[in-house]
Each structure stands twice: as structure tokens, then as C-alpha cells.
Amino acid sequence: xxxxxxxxxxxxxxxxxxxxxxxxxxxxxxxxxxxxxxxxxxxxxxxxxxxxxxxxxxxxxxxxxxxxxxxxxxxxxx
Numbered sequence: 001x002x003x004x005x006x007x008x009x010x011x012x013x014x015x016x017x018x019x020x021x022x023x024x025x026x027x028x029x030x031x032x033x034x035x036x037x038x039x040x041x042x043x044x045x046x047x048x049x050x051x052x053x054x055x056x057x058x059x060x061x062x063x064x065x066x067x068x069x070x071x072x073x074x075x076x077x078x
Contacts, residue, residue, distance in 0.1 A: 001013065001014060001015060002015065002017075002068045002069050002070040002071075002072070003070055003071070004019075004022065004068050004069070004070070004071070004072040004073070004074055005071075005072070005073045005074065006022065006023070006026055006027055006074045006076075007027065007074070007075060007076055007077060009026075011025070011026035011027075013025060013026070013068050016067060017067070017068045018063065018064055018065070018066060018067060018068070019052075019054060019056065019061075019063035019064075019066045019067075019068055019072075019074055020042045020045065020052050020063040020064040022068050022074070023042075023054075023063060023074075023076065027076065029041050030076060031051065031052045031053060031054050031063055031076050032051075032053055032054065032076060032077075033077065042063060042064050044064075045064050046064065046065075047062045047064055047065045050062070052064045054074055054075065054076050055073075055074070055075040055076075056072060056073070056074055057072060057073050058073070
């Protein structure tokens, strides 16, 4: 079971869990803040809408297409 760090807090998830699913499980389900200040969440679940962008180990990635791995650092807030 991988353990990632989500916005500074440890979160253990089942193997094969996407980052988007981990956000729903251990966070508030949101992935980023829009330019107008509203929190955004995954919409399509297959990488088309780009609403699930998060910072993973310092790089912007799509949460719905990224599997969790042990030690991964995920940030949803700037």
C-alpha cells in the first residue's frame, strides 16, 4: 500500500489508486484553484478536461492519469 503526502499530510491508499481517487478519499476532492479563486475538481476522469491538474513531485500532472506511488508529494494548492 503506497503512502503519499497530500498537501503536507500522509495518506495511505490501495495499490493501483489514481491520484484523483486519493484526493477524493483523503482530501476534499478538489485539485486546484481557478484564476477566479474557485476550487476545481476532476470532471471527465480521462485527461481531456484538464481539471485534475495537480503538482506531483514539483511537476504539473493529471491526477486522473497518475497512479499513486510510495513517497509521492502531491500539492493541490499554490
